[in-house]
Amino acid sequence: MKNKKPNFIKDHYDKVILGVVLTALIASLVVLIDKNKNFENNEKAFERNLSNKRPSNPIAQEASDEFYLEAKDASENPIILATGGDAFNMLIAPSRVYCVKQECKKPIKFEAKVCPFCNEPQPDDDAAEDWDSDGDGMPDTYEREHAFNPADSLDKDFDADSDGFTNYEEFVAKTNPRDASVHPPLIDFLVVQDVKSIQFPYELKGRSKLGSKDNSKDNFKFQINGPGKTSWVAVGDELEKTGYKLTKYEQKEVVVKRKGLPDKKDNIYVITLSNQHKEIQLQQGAGKVFSEREVFFVCTKDPEQKVYQAKEFESFSFDNVEYQVKSVDKNGNSVVILDKSNQQSRTVSR
Numbered sequence: 001m002k003n004k005k006p007n008f009i010k011d012h013y014d015k016v017i018l019g020v021v022l023t024a025l026i027a028s029l030v031v032l033i034d035k036n037k038n039f040e041n042n043e044k045a046f047e048r049n050l051s052n053k054r055p056s057n058p059i060a061q062e063a064s065d066e067f068y069l070e071a072k073d074a075s076e077n078p079i080i081l082a083t084g085g086d087a088f089n090m091l092i093a094p095s096r097v098y099c100v101k102q103e104c105k106k107p108i109k110f111e112a113k114v115c116p117f118c119n120e121p122q123p124d125d126d127a128a129e130d131w132d133s134d135g136d137g138m139p140d141t142y143e144r145e146h147a148f149n150p151a152d153s154l155d156k157d158f159d160a161d162s163d164g165f166t167n168y169e170e171f172v173a174k175t176n177p178r179d180a181s182v183h184p185p186l187i188d189f190l191v192v193q194d195v196k197s198i199q200f201p202y203e204l205k206g207r208s209k210l211g212s213k214d215n216s217k218d219n220f221k222f223q224i225n226g227p228g229k230t231s232w233v234a235v236g237d238e239l240e241k242t243g244y245k246l247t248k249y250e251q252k253e254v255v256v257k258r259k260g261l262p263d264k265k266d267n268i269y270v271i272t273l274s275n276q277h278k279e280i281q282l283q284q285g286a287g288k289v290f291s292e293r294e295v296f297f298v299c300t301k302d303p304e305q306k307v308y309q310a311k312e313f314e315s316f317s318f319d320n321v322e323y324q325v326k327s328v329d330k331n332g333n334s335v336v337i338l339d340k341s342n343q344q345s346r347t348v349s350r
Helices: 013-051 066-076 084-089 125-129 140-145 153-157 167-173
Strands: 096-098 107-109 190-199 203-209 220-226 229-233 245-258 261-274 279-283 290-299 307-311 315-318 321-328 334-339 344-349
Touching: 153 167, 190 307, 190 334, 203 261, 203 279, 220 245, 290 315, 290 321, 307 315, 307 321
Parallel strands: 190 344
Antiparallel strands: 096 107, 190 290, 203 220, 220 229, 245 261, 261 279, 290 307, 315 321, 321 334, 334 344
16 A cells, blocks of 8 residues: 655644734734824824914904903892882883983982982973983873884884874974874975075276266266166166166275386275165176075975075065065075065075
């Protein structure tokens, strides 16, 4: 019988398998150790990189503790709204006002006659009737009467009846803000849009003796040039059909500057033209003067912004009433007009 050749792998199969497994385990452990080292290195690099980072705004300010301190103070020193028996009614919200004494100014009951904190007497009942809690110009009693909110100042600019006038405007005019059929008079909303000066179209040129060798005033006539015409007017005469009469004149001595020549003294005349409202003075050689002003009015409640105009002392019609311009202030900022139906004057401003 022949002997079989030895087979190491077959004879030691289990040992071979064990050796392969151990080798794989060792290799895996080496890989894990290497990866762990790489992870540690990456983590250290990340930490180094993070530590080198700086804020984009290094001057950033610290948060303020102002609001915290205010809240802390308010919580430690609360406002006392009631004393004595009132302290048990704190869940009820009565109407309150500030004490009239400036050093106190604590909130007290609306009906209080005396401040319970400082013993300062408060306004009497009559004054309380005119109290305006929201400061909108309309007393609380008025607002309650017309179903407005005494604690809301915005309702002064509302238009409860949609007639184009605010609640406050109706209050001032004493008209019903809940009735669109009545509203404040439109004349209350007339304003001055502009004032323009008008040039008097005549100028004084000189004086002549006419009709007599006598030097009396009646024999002096003044040459006045107007639009396309020269007039000779004596004292008492009307200048054309302007409504102005020559009422007086005076002689003045002036110094005339002459280029290249000595100054020369000369006599000139100043005449006064008058009508029932005003006077105009014309000076010889001085040219024309601005003698009248024309006023332009608009009503702020008119959506079309129609313009009404009139010269001084002239009349104009507005809202079916005739008005006369009585006077205009020198800066043109205000105008006095006269209601010709009742002869009452009012001032209209820009």
